[in-house]
Amino acid sequence: MEYDRIMVRFGELSTKGKNKKDFIRKLYDNIKRALKTFPRVEIEMRFDHIYVILNGQDYQPVLEILQDISGIHSLSLVHKCEKDIEIIKCDALALMQLEQFHTFKVTCKRSDKTFPLISDQILRLVAGEVLRNIKDIKVDVHHPEKTLSIEIRQEGAYLFCQTFPGAGGYPLGIGGKTMHMLSGGIDSPVAAYLMMKRGMTIECIHFASPPYTQMGVIYKLEDLLHVLNRYQGKIRLHIVPFTKIQEAIYEHADESYCITLMRRMMYRLAERLAKKRNCPVISTGESIGQVASQTLQSIHVINAVTNMPIIRPCATMDKLDIIQISEKIGTYNISIRPYEDCCTIFTPKNPKTAPDLKQVEKYEELFDWQSLIDDAINNVEVKYLTDEDQIEELL
Numbered sequence: 001m002e003y004d005r006i007m008v009r010f011g012e013l014s015t016k017g018k019n020k021k022d023f024i025r026k027l028y029d030n031i032k033r034a035l036k037t038f039p040r041v042e043i044e045m046r047f048d049h050i051y052v053i054l055n056g057q058d059y060q061p062v063l064e065i066l067q068d069i070s071g072i073h074s075l076s077l078v079h080k081c082e083k084d085i086e087i088i089k090c091d092a093l094a095l096m097q098l099e100q101f102h103t104f105k106v107t108c109k110r111s112d113k114t115f116p117l118i119s120d121q122i123l124r125l126v127a128g129e130v131l132r133n134i135k136d137i138k139v140d141v142h143h144p145e146k147t148l149s150i151e152i153r154q155e156g157a158y159l160f161c162q163t164f165p166g167a168g169g170y171p172l173g174i175g176g177k178t179m180h181m182l183s184g185g186i187d188s189p190v191a192a193y194l195m196m197k198r199g200m201t202i203e204c205i206h207f208a209s210p211p212y213t214q215m216g217v218i219y220k221l222e223d224l225l226h227v228l229n230r231y232q233g234k235i236r237l238h239i240v241p242f243t244k245i246q247e248a249i250y251e252h253a254d255e256s257y258c259i260t261l262m263r264r265m266m267y268r269l270a271e272r273l274a275k276k277r278n279c280p281v282i283s284t285g286e287s288i289g290q291v292a293s294q295t296l297q298s299i300h301v302i303n304a305v306t307n308m309p310i311i312r313p314c315a316t317m318d319k320l321d322i323i324q325i326s327e328k329i330g331t332y333n334i335s336i337r338p339y340e341d342c343c344t345i346f347t348p349k350n351p352k353t354a355p356d357l358k359q360v361e362k363y364e365e366l367f368d369w370q371s372l373i374d375d376a377i378n379n380v381e382v383k384y385l386t387d388e389d390q391i392e393e394l395l
Ligand code: ATP
Pocket: 180, 181, 182, 183, 184, 185, 186, 187, 188, 189, 205, 206, 207, 208, 283, 284, 285, 286, 290, 291, 293, 294, 341, 342, 343
């Protein structure tokens, strides 16, 4: 007796009415792509579930991949059998004989109303069979050690006793595309993950200031993106040359205003690239109050350069919560590697926490930042990070 498939549940998708079909299709495509290294595995799409049929493949590595796919609420390792009460009883017993337990209960859902027995009758018959054949066990409907679930559907009966959490959220790609500002820190990879989990694909933009910043930052970004490839197989990284802009800012503005001006330039560049690449929004790893440039007054002055929506998934999160997610998704150990970022190199001693918009605009009148921005956009370097390495690891 074996579990022959994994049942994939959609959770939040169920509330999406007429869009449901598109969602399921997207999720199906994402699952198919993620499992392409398992040639034996087949995927079956049904109205309210997707089934991953194992065909002899060990379930553990498949399950691990499925648990990272956004749009999946939960997963169960299931055994499918004929809709015949004698077969259901026999298979249920065989499955329970594989388990260690003292107390159990049986639950039943019957969505195929043509099945001759009602749920209550089915679960009583199955529980009776288990009780008669396994020693020293009893039913406990409140706190059972094992729960055997039975679902009777049109195409057959499904039996399972193990359910695993999914990543939640929406299928990747259903929410459009964001231009994500990726530094080498802890927050922005977490924000990228949260955007993807909500169904958005990402393109990343990074501002590099060679020779002040080293190639090490770029290798670090590549490593971070390889981790994020787990959620999105192909990620485009735009590396924007930022040195000249930064030098011009430091030449013309008071040191305390430099970060504010720098961040305004970053948003302008991100907006330009977002429009060029058809991204309707920009996203960042900003978190309110974390540093001088992230106070509400700073955000207001920095944000004033663009009308484009800026999504900040980490906005209200404590650093510890952000760190917890980065550890969970595997970006933390890469993020904490020491590196020189354009922000860390030029950090002023007393950055303005409440910058004055008029003053900022006065500084910006002192130099031709428009052509510096044009120049930077014309010299963007593009890299594609793909999950090829990931695939090799799995083989
Ligand atoms: P992180 O851990 O993401 O680096 P942080 O706490 O260091 O965040 P800041 O350096 O103030 O915060 O940056 C806030 C956000 O601005 C980052 O999360 C990122 O989205 C964006 N950002 C900062 N520096 C860069 C950069 N060099 N390239 C691209 N985006 C950047």
